[in-house]
Amino acid sequence: MPTPSRPSPSAKKPPSAKKPSAKKQPSARKSFARKPMLFGLTVVLAAGLLGFVSYRATAPDETAGTPAAVTTAGPDSDVHRELAELARRDAGDKLAQGRTDAPVVLIEYADFQCGYCGKFARDTEPELIKRYVDDGTLRIEWRNFPIFGEASEAAARASWAAGQQDRFWAFHRAAYAEGAKEKGFGRDRIEDLAQLAGVKDLDRFVRDSDSAAATEAVRADREQAYGIGATSTPSFLINGRPVAGAQPMAVFTQAIEAAAAEEANVGNAGDPAK
Numbered sequence: 452m453p454t455p456s457r458p459s460p461s462a463k464k465p466p467s468a469k470k471p472s473a474k475k476q477p478s479a480r481k482s483f484a485r486k487p488m489l490f491g492l493t494v495v496l497a498a499g500l501l502g503f504v505s506y507r508a509t510a511p512d513e514t515a516g517t518p519a520a521v522t523t524a525g526p527d528s529d530v531h532r533e534l535a536e537l538a539r540r541d542a543g544d545k546l547a548q549g550r551t552d553a554p555v556v557l558i559e560y561a562d563f564q565c566g567y568c569g570k571f572a573r574d575t576e577p578e579l580i581k582r583y584v585d586d587g588t589l590r591i592e593w594r595n596f597p598i599f600g601e602a603s604e605a606a607a608r609a610s611w612a613a614g615q616q617d618r619f620w621a622f623h624r625a626a627y628a629e630g631a632k633e634k635g636f637g638r639d640r641i642e643d644l645a646q647l648a649g650v651k652d653l654d655r656f657v658r659d660s661d662s663a664a665a666t667e668a669v670r671a672d673r674e675q676a677y678g679i680g681a682t683s684t685p686s687f688l689i690n691g692r693p694v695a696g697a698q699p700m701a702v703f704t705q706a707i708e709a710a711a712a713e714e715a716n717v718g719n720a721g722d723p724a725k
Contacts (some may be wrong), residue, residue: 559571561594561685562595564602565684566632575700608661610622641660
């Protein structure tokens with residue numbers, strides 16, 4: 452079973468799990484900002500939750516394809532509900548695809564230099580889009596989680612800049628194409644990727660990549676990842692339930708369909724006509 456990629460010793464370490472100040476909360480955490488004490492508890496619980504999932508995903512005794520990489524706490528878990536609120540469901544989100552009212556939201560925390568993130572992007576994500584995004588069941592929201600140094604940071608900012616011209620997912624495909632990682636993410640290479648992605652205004656793309664807005668957007672995504680206990684890539688939340696690593700398709704299928712069924716049951720509760 453593939454294991455999540457981990458940062459090198461020189462990579463940026465996660466901050467200590469303490470309650471963030473309200474002014475630093477990204478918009479996706481607005482519900483937490485209203486409940487600071489609950490958020491502090493949620494961070495601690497979620498860190499342990501995702502840490503456990505990461506351990507199971509990298510444990511030496513693997514039974515590939517089993518759902519061990521998904522947490523199995525009950526559907527009424529307060530932690531899962533709080534984590535589910537991290538979904539932005541913003542129609543203007545340039546780094547997302549799928550209906551804003553989809554019953555299931557998959558949040559992906561990933562690094563463009565992560566080999567297993569590339570494996571997920573090439574082997575699994577296109578099938579998830581075909582099966583679940585296209586029929587309105589699933590929404591996918593990307594979070595930049597650069598953990599492998601400056602090249603990862605540059606690629607993350609560039610992906611955000613491509614998104615400002617509605618080319619994020621095309622940039623994502625180009626950056627995760629087979630062999631792309633080995634070519635690096637230097638400035639010239641990033642501009643080549645932007646051209647491959649169909650970014651029309653390259654001057655604007657360069658300005659946006661170097662902007663304070665790009666830096667802040669990437670920082671907010673990374674803080675959110677560390678806040679839920681993610682320390683490796685790729686890491687996912689599926690309606691608040693953590694999944695660690697580029698797991699087999701069956702793991703994602705099971706998690707998405709279980710989440711969709713749960714949402715359907717919640718929607719039908721108390722309705723005798725259904």
